[in-house]
Amino acid sequence: MTDQPSEPTAHGVRIVGQPGDATISIDGDTLPRGRVIGYTLEHDVAKSLPLLILHVREPAEVAWNGFARVAVATTADLGQAVADFVLGIDPAAVQRAALERTDLTGSKHEITEAILKQIADWAQGRN
Incomplete structure (x- = not known):
């Protein structure tokens, strides 16, 4: 996919975190418990929307249904x-x-x- 949206798409995010655990909801949908093993939240208030990067544990089968902007590190x-x-x-x-x-x-x-x-x-x- 090479098309870039003209405006960034924002999603509602709620994070309840404490040492050893975090509950993360995106647009009201809570991610499965134990799937997220870490996250990074960045925000330059003057320049962009916040950026949430989720670090997840991959299950035996990975299924995804939805839209995403994907960046792959090399x-x-x-x-x-x-x-x-x-x-x-x-x-x-x-x-x-x-x-x-x-x-x-x-x-x-x-x-x-x-x-x-x-x-x-x-x-x-x-x-």
Whole structure:
């Protein structure tokens, strides 16, 4: 499909989230429990509608009925995604978090190692 809609289509979204669980409804339809394993919500108020990216667990059979705008990441996109993530990190926050780690090694490069471990933890959604 190559046609792009002239205006973005908005859907009503409701998220009730707490550690370990989230209930997500789109246009009043609640997604099956246990299907969503994570989500990212982005919004640049001045430029666009919010963007909700759902990370889902695929069942044995995948069935879909409806309309969607689909973007598929390629390996080429991975480098830019990593760069965007790293450039979005607050240097002071990562330094504070790295210095507070309990797994500092005392090695010659422990600060750099702690910063890299902290960035990896944040990338995986861990504090």
